[in-house]
Amino acid sequence: MYIQQLIAKLGTEKVSRNETELFRHSHDESPHIPVEPDVVCFPTCREDVKAILEIAKMNQIPVTAFGAGSGLEGQAIPIKKGISMNFENMNKVLDFSPDDMLITVQPGITRMQLNKIINRHGLMFPIDPGADATIGGMVATNASGTTAVRYGSMRDQLLDLEVVVADGTVIHTGTRAKKSSSGYHLTGLFAGSEGTLGIITEITLRLHGIPEHTMMATCTFNTLELCGIAAQSILQSGILVMKMELLDAMSISEVNQYYNYNFPVKHSLFLEFAGSKSAVEEEVKIVAEIMKDLGAEDWQVASDPTKQREIWKARHELCYVFLHQNGIDEVGADVCVPISKVPNLVEYARKLIDESGLKGGIWGHIGDGNFHTLIVFHPKIAEEREIAEGINEKLAIRAIEEGGTCTGEHGVGIGKIKYQEKEHGDALSIMKNIKQLLDPMGLLNPGKIFR
Amino acid sequence: MYIQQLIAKLGTEKVSRNETELFRHSHDESPHIPVEPDVVCFPTCREDVKAILEIAKMNQIPVTAFGAGSGLEGQAIPIKKGISMNFENMNKVLDFSPDDMLITVQPGITRMQLNKIINRHGLMFPIDPGADATIGGMVATNASGTTAVRYGSMRDQLLDLEVVVADGTVIHTGTRAKKSSSGYHLTGLFAGSEGTLGIITEITLRLHGIPEHTMMATCTFNTLELCGIAAQSILQSGILVMKMELLDAMSISEVNQYYNYNFPVKHSLFLEFAGSKSAVEEEVKIVAEIMKDLGAEDWQVASDPTKQREIWKARHELCYVFLHQNGIDEVGADVCVPISKVPNLVEYARKLIDESGLKGGIWGHIGDGNFHTLIVFHPKIAEEREIAEGINEKLAIRAIEEGGTCTGEHGVGIGKIKYQEKEHGDALSIMKNIKQLLDPMGLLNPGKIFR
Numbered sequence: 001m002y003i004q005q006l007i008a009k010l011g012t013e014k015v016s017r018n019e020t021e022l023f024r025h026s027h028d029e030s031p032h033i034p035v036e037p038d039v040v041c042f043p044t045c046r047e048d049v050k051a052i053l054e055i056a057k058m059n060q061i062p063v064t065a066f067g068a069g070s071g072l073e074g075q076a077i078p079i080k081k082g083i084s085m086n087f088e089n090m091n092k093v094l095d096f097s098p099d100d101m102l103i104t105v106q107p108g109i110t111r112m113q114l115n116k117i118i119n120r121h122g123l124m125f126p127i128d129p130g131a132d133a134t135i136g137g138m139v140a141t142n143a144s145g146t147t148a149v150r151y152g153s154m155r156d157q158l159l160d161l162e163v164v165v166a167d168g169t170v171i172h173t174g175t176r177a178k179k180s181s182s183g184y185h186l187t188g189l190f191a192g193s194e195g196t197l198g199i200i201t202e203i204t205l206r207l208h209g210i211p212e213h214t215m216m217a218t219c220t221f222n223t224l225e226l227c228g229i230a231a232q233s234i235l236q237s238g239i240l241v242m243k244m245e246l247l248d249a250m251s252i253s254e255v256n257q258y259y260n261y262n263f264p265v266k267h268s269l270f271l272e273f274a275g276s277k278s279a280v281e282e283e284v285k286i287v288a289e290i291m292k293d294l295g296a297e298d299w300q301v302a303s304d305p306t307k308q309r310e311i312w313k314a315r316h317e318l319c320y321v322f323l324h325q326n327g328i329d330e331v332g333a334d335v336c337v338p339i340s341k342v343p344n345l346v347e348y349a350r351k352l353i354d355e356s357g358l359k360g361g362i363w364g365h366i367g368d369g370n371f372h373t374l375i376v377f378h379p380k381i382a383e384e385r386e387i388a389e390g391i392n393e394k395l396a397i398r399a400i401e402e403g404g405t406c407t408g409e410h411g412v413g414i415g416k417i418k419y420q421e422k423e424h425g426d427a428l429s430i431m432k433n434i435k436q437l438l439d440p441m442g443l444l445n446p447g448k449i450f451r
Numbered sequence: 452m453y454i455q456q457l458i459a460k461l462g463t464e465k466v467s468r469n470e471t472e473l474f475r476h477s478h479d480e481s482p483h484i485p486v487e488p489d490v491v492c493f494p495t496c497r498e499d500v501k502a503i504l505e506i507a508k509m510n511q512i513p514v515t516a517f518g519a520g521s522g523l524e525g526q527a528i529p530i531k532k533g534i535s536m537n538f539e540n541m542n543k544v545l546d547f548s549p550d551d552m553l554i555t556v557q558p559g560i561t562r563m564q565l566n567k568i569i570n571r572h573g574l575m576f577p578i579d580p581g582a583d584a585t586i587g588g589m590v591a592t593n594a595s596g597t598t599a600v601r602y603g604s605m606r607d608q609l610l611d612l613e614v615v616v617a618d619g620t621v622i623h624t625g626t627r628a629k630k631s632s633s634g635y636h637l638t639g640l641f642a643g644s645e646g647t648l649g650i651i652t653e654i655t656l657r658l659h660g661i662p663e664h665t666m667m668a669t670c671t672f673n674t675l676e677l678c679g680i681a682a683q684s685i686l687q688s689g690i691l692v693m694k695m696e697l698l699d700a701m702s703i704s705e706v707n708q709y710y711n712y713n714f715p716v717k718h719s720l721f722l723e724f725a726g727s728k729s730a731v732e733e734e735v736k737i738v739a740e741i742m743k744d745l746g747a748e749d750w751q752v753a754s755d756p757t758k759q760r761e762i763w764k765a766r767h768e769l770c771y772v773f774l775h776q777n778g779i780d781e782v783g784a785d786v787c788v789p790i791s792k793v794p795n796l797v798e799y800a801r802k803l804i805d806e807s808g809l810k811g812g813i814w815g816h817i818g819d820g821n822f823h824t825l826i827v828f829h830p831k832i833a834e835e836r837e838i839a840e841g842i843n844e845k846l847a848i849r850a851i852e853e854g855g856t857c858t859g860e861h862g863v864g865i866g867k868i869k870y871q872e873k874e875h876g877d878a879l880s881i882m883k884n885i886k887q888l889l890d891p892m893g894l895l896n897p898g899k900i901f902r
Contacts, residue, residue, distance in 0.1 A: 097789065097791060099683060099687075099790070099791040100789040100790050100791045101686065101687070101790075102789060122687075141632055142630075142631075142632045142636075143632070144630055144632075148630055152607075152630070153630050153632075155636065155639075156603075156607065165881070169877050169880075170877065171875075171876065171877045171878040171881060172875075172876065172878060173878060175851075175854055175855055175856045175874065176788075176789045176854035176855065177787040177788055177789060177819075177820055177821075177850075177854070177855040177856045177859065178787065178789075178790075178819045178820055178821075179593075179595055179599055179603070179604050179787055179819050179821060179859050179860065180593075180787060180856035180858065180859060181592055181593045181594070181595075181604075181643055181785075181856075181858045181859065181860050181861060181862040181863070182856045182857055182858045182862075182863055182867065182870075182871070182874055182875070183643075183863065183871060183874070183875050183878070183879070183882050183900065184640055184643065184644055184648075184882045184885060184886075184900075185593075185606065185636075185639040185640055185642065185643055186878055186881060186882070187639075188606075188636040188638075188639030188640065189635055189636055189639065189640055191636065192632055192634075192635065192636055193635055197635075208689075209687065209688070209689030210689075211689065212689070232550060235552065236550075236552070236573075236660065237660070238659075238660030238661075238662065238663070275730070276730070276733055276734075276737075278729055278730070278733055279726070279727070279729070279730040279733065282727055282729055282730065283727075286727075334632075336628040336629065336630055336631060337627075337628055338548065338551040338553060338627045338628060338629075339550070339551050339552075339629075340548060340550040340551045368628075368629045368630050369628055369629055370628075370629075370630060399628075400626075403626055403627035403628070404626055404627065404628040405626045405628045405631040405632075405633045406633055407631065407632045407633045408628065408630055408631060408632065409630065409632050410632060411632040411633075412632070412633055412634065416633065419633075420633070420634060423626065423633055423634070424622075424623075424633070424634050425622065425623065426620050426621065426622045427622040427623060427624060427634070427637055428634070429620075430616070430622060430637060430889070431634050431635045431637070433888055434635060434885065434888065435635075437884055437885070437888055438881070449634065449635075
């Protein structure tokens with residue numbers, strides 16, 4: 001019945017029950033169990049989103065937003081079925097003000113589409129979670145990635161969101177001013193809420209100038225602990241690097257093997273520096289000294305853009321090299337802790353993986369204290385999945401006990417629900433009450449963040 | 452009756468009805484009408500705060516938090532009387548981790564007390580609203596000031612807050628990890644809520660390294676519009692200045708006269724650069740070129756720390772020079788707009804003041820698009836007050852219409868309530884609902900932010 005209402009309101013071209021579409025909207029890039037929606041809607045404007053939410057409310061149908069499907073915690077999986085709302089036709093730039101270094105976009109634009117438009121003006125949107133995610137999806141999970149060490153997470157880039165809340169009201173959470181002390185900070189509340197509090201229809205982002213010059217450096221250490229200490233020392237030097245990534249020896253070995261690279265098979269740091277030429281050169285010199293004092297080996301500097309791109313390509317391919325065998329599955333952690341806790345925690349992660357007999361790598365945004373493990377297993381061997389998930393769980397719990405979080409950037413979705421109580425304690429009831437307040441019928445992405 | 456309960460629970464030394472104390476807690480630095488509380492409490496720990504809130508709840512007594520009393524919108528004035536909660540005995544450092552560049556403090560510590568403790572470790576807390584405000588008060592109003600152009604506002608410095616909510620529950624809003632995608636962003640919600648949603652009892656702040664080298668530069672322009680354009684050009688150059696302040700000719704003239712300075716009596720920019728020596732020197736050179744191309748005059752560079760301190764002293768004294776006559780009163784705007792709107796808006800502000808026949812200056816954090824006016828009047832001449840407040844109102848409304856906010860850093864308090872509907876539209880009902888959810892009896896700082 002409600003599907004007929006959707007078609008009557010939006011037209012057939014915006015409503016699909018095609019099997020391929022239902023399948024495409026049943027999963028993201030995570031190992032969470034796929035669930036097909038009953039119908040997929042393709043809104044093109046705020047009014048479409050409003051109409052969909054009104055029909056959903058009238059018929060008590062769940063609504064789950066879908067961006068690029070690149071999520072890693074199942075946020076876009078419509079586990080209670082109902083409507084999947086796909087934003088690929090809401091990918092326009094609504095207002096671009098290079099003078100203000102601001103842009104207002106619809107949520108379906110991807111970060112690469114966005115950068116293509118703004119790069120020619122000397123501006124960039126630096127947040128890079130790896131995948132070519134949509135900006136809406138990145139806001140919804142408070143995504144970050146390699147450049148967060150310099151620019152922060154998605155939440156830090158937002159000036160204003162237009163949100164349609166469950167009852168169909170359209171609100172703006174902020175203004176176009178760079179800062180404000182007016183009213184409660186709803187922008188921060190909707191960012192990272194994973195589509196559980198409202199549907200985002202417009203996003204005003206702060207943009208950044210493209211640095212004049214970049215240089216890369218790579219080096220290796222004998223222990224993971226030393227990598228952690230090295231990261232801490234760079235942060236303390238006050239040098240604001242562009243990227244600071246850890247890759248453990250196992251990861252290097254896999255990426256070398258699969259893509260024919262020649263990186264030294266040791267625990268490695270990949271660093272990027274950006275700014276004016278002379279500042280960058282000075283920074284590289286200072287960091288080289290710090291690294292060598294800590295026992296770094298294989299110090300290599302790359303100024304050539306082609307060489308730099310190749311190194312970062314290797315880093316980004318990491319997520320896929322462990323999965324090249326057909327039918328293999330993986331689980332991954334996304335812990336984030338104070339930087340002083342990193343050296344012990346990465347050693348602990350390596351020990352757990354080594355002892356498990358499974359294959360797994362460790363890498364991540366060590367400058368933020370955020371790192372990932374990726375452990376592969378044969379999905380048909382139940383014991384292997386259990387072991388892999390057990391490691392994941394041990395790391396999440398240890399991270400929370402060390403004053404950190406179970407998820408630095410992937411979000412809660414389905415997989416991190418079980419740690420919410422431990423991490424947030426009594427604050428969790430307040431979060432649940434806010435959910436209840438804004439979505440009293442529980443129709444917005446049900447089954448995510450909370451049980 | 453409840454005062455007896457407070458004394459029984461906290462002891463006489465933490466509860467005062469002394470006339471001097473009642474008067475001290477009746478006002479802040481704003482021109483809003485003072486109201487004395489019925490009693491002042493001086494908690495020393497979280498348990499005291501809990502006890503006070505429980506007694507307040509039982510007896511339905513309003514509770515208003517009081518930091519240093521340096522607020523500019525009357526947030527600390529207990530307009531419904533009841534309890535004023537003063538944090539001067541909750542000013543301890545609870546945990547300091549220089550390795551993580553993190554510190555956890557009680558809300559009553561002032562920013563100068565804090566810096567004194569951390570500076571010797573090569574670290575600083577850069578947010579500087581001028582006054583030696585308490586960190587708790589700065590969180591509550593989302594304060595910022597001269598360095599926001601580089602470091603952002605208070606909200607951007609927060610990793611975790613401990614908050615006692617109205618029903619006495621103690622929550623933590625975050626963790627000690629630098630970033631997180633776990634759960635709703637309650638940290639951002641409580642920051643800037645002006646004590647209307649809960650009482651903050653612990654604050655975990657990110658700290659920053661003290662830059663190796665700083666340099667200052669000052670220059671003048673023939674029009675305020677050109678000052679705005681110059682600010683925009685510096686931002687677009689990608690150079691991350693430490694401070695970027697506007698002072699109009701009238702302000703310069705007043706500060707020269709009152710403190711015997713010798714600044715050229717023209718619209719001026721005061722700039723500070725910070726970083727490694729060579730980077731700073733390069734940046735100063737680049738900005739000098741940009742400024743001269745735009746017609747800047749009187750370009751002066753100061754590398755000597757004493758000279759730099761003297762210039763910033765003059766800037767900070769501005770807020771007081773207009774008030775040196777006995778019995779004079781003032782109103783001030785705190786608008787913040789996208790940077791491209793600044794040139795027109797500062798010209799508009801100057802025109803309004805000139806036409807009014809009143810004396811007033813314009814200055815502020817032009818790099819954020821945030822500036823203040825200060826207009827003085829004789830409180831006994833009702834017409835003057837009306838004119839001054841009319842200018843304030845015109846600027847606030849124009850700022851909102853230009854996509855900005857009525858308050859960039861002072862907060863809503865009493866004075867900006869009347870603009871909340873215009874600025875936030877339907878989002879205001881959601882804010883009110885959140886207030887109702889967290890403080891159903893309306894006991895926490897009643898009469899602020901909302902009517």
